Amino acid sequence: MGLRIQDLTKEYGDTTALSGVSFEIPDGSFAVVLGESGAGKSTLLRILNGLTEPTSGGVYLDGQEITNSRSDVGMVFQQHNLADELSAYDNALTGTFNRTGFVRSLLNLQPVEDRELALEALETVGLLDEAGQRVDRMSGGQQQRVGIARALVQQPALLLADEPVASLDPASAEAVMTCFRETAKKRDLTTLASLHQVNIAREFGEQFIGLKDGEVMFVGSRSELTPSILEEIYGEIQTEELREGTETPDSNEPTQTNASDIGARL
Numbered sequence: 001m002g003l004r005i006q007d008l009t010k011e012y013g014d015t016t017a018l019s020g021v022s023f024e025i026p027d028g029s030f031a032v033v034l035g036e037s038g039a040g041k042s043t044l045l046r047i048l049n050g051l052t053e054p055t056s057g058g059v060y061l062d063g064q065e066i067t068n069s070r071s072d073v074g075m076v077f078q079q080h081n082l083a084d085e086l087s088a089y090d091n092a093l094t095g096t097f098n099r100t101g102f103v104r105s106l107l108n109l110q111p112v113e114d115r116e117l118a119l120e121a122l123e124t125v126g127l128l129d130e131a132g133q134r135v136d137r138m139s140g141g142q143q144q145r146v147g148i149a150r151a152l153v154q155q156p157a158l159l160l161a162d163e164p165v166a167s168l169d170p171a172s173a174e175a176v177m178t179c180f181r182e183t184a185k186k187r188d189l190t191t192l193a194s195l196h197q198v199n200i201a202r203e204f205g206e207q208f209i210g211l212k213d214g215e216v217m218f219v220g221s222r223s224e225l226t227p228s229i230l231e232e233i234y235g236e237i238q239t240e241e242l243r244e245g246t247e248t249p250d251s252n253e254p255t256q257t258n259a260s261d262i263g264a265r266l
């Protein structure tokens with residue numbers, strides 16, 4: 001059944017961050033949220049993750065409304081949020097906090113099954129051999145894969161990622177996104193990621209949700225995500241690349257994170 005967002009609205013005082021947002025993501029699909037800075041992407045992910053309460057509306061996972069408890073939702077952050085001085089394995093294991101409890105985790109009293117889950121998750125993201133390595137001695141891409149492993153250890157029904165590759169160089173971003181998509185497929189996980197880089201979004205996304213000023217202005221597949229739709233999502237951008245929409249990015253270009261510069265990102 002997948003994820004269903006129904007009439008979600010979020011107001012911060014006078015600011016309406018989301019207004020009547022409704023869409024569905026089929027079970028096991030890899031979906032991407034697109035939108036300019038301020039469109040409401042983070043607010044949407046924060047509501048799905050239980051970090052923010054919506055003003056109104058509902059979120060349903062496999063037909064069940066998910067409310068305050070979000071233990072079945074895994075989250076991958078832009079800046080990893082890892083404990084630098086801990087190993088990849090110990091960081092992955094922190095994904096069990098919700099189940100094990102803080103004190104037992106602190107005392108290293110996780111059940112054997114959780115320890116096995118942490119190793120399996122590291123294997124899934126291709127880091128089993130680096131399990132004992134401190135994460136601050138790993139590359140940005142490897143750190144992000146540890147972040148994915150930690151989310152997997154939660155055994156989530158839904159995987160969220162807020163700008164998971166925004167701080168990586170293009171080659172690492174590709175590698176992390178490949179790992180991310182393959183992991184989601186292997187585990188048949190419904191995934192929703194917000195991505196600034198349109199070229200990466202188009203390469204890896206199966207389903208797209210375009211937000212503009214807090215409203216859904218597009219829901220569709222990769223083939224439906226035409227350059228003119230992208231222009232609508234990101235405003236009036238008059239570039240040949242955008243009109244042609246088929247340019248491949250120059251691998252020597254630095255990572256693009258500026259939402260207003262779509263032409264360079266295509």
Ligand SMILES: Nc1ncnc2c1ncn2[C@@H]1O[C@H](COP(=O)(O)OP(=O)(O)OP(=O)(O)O)[C@@H](O)[C@H]1O
Pocket residue numbers: 012015016017035036037038039040041042043044259
């Ligand atoms: N805690 C908050 N208090 C007040 N306003 C907020 C808060 N969080 C977000 N907003 C406002 O809600 C709107 C949507 O913000 P949000 O961060 O969801 O957008 P975004 O698409 O994720 O942007 P970005 O890509 O820059 O992160 C913006 O106008 C923002 O200023």
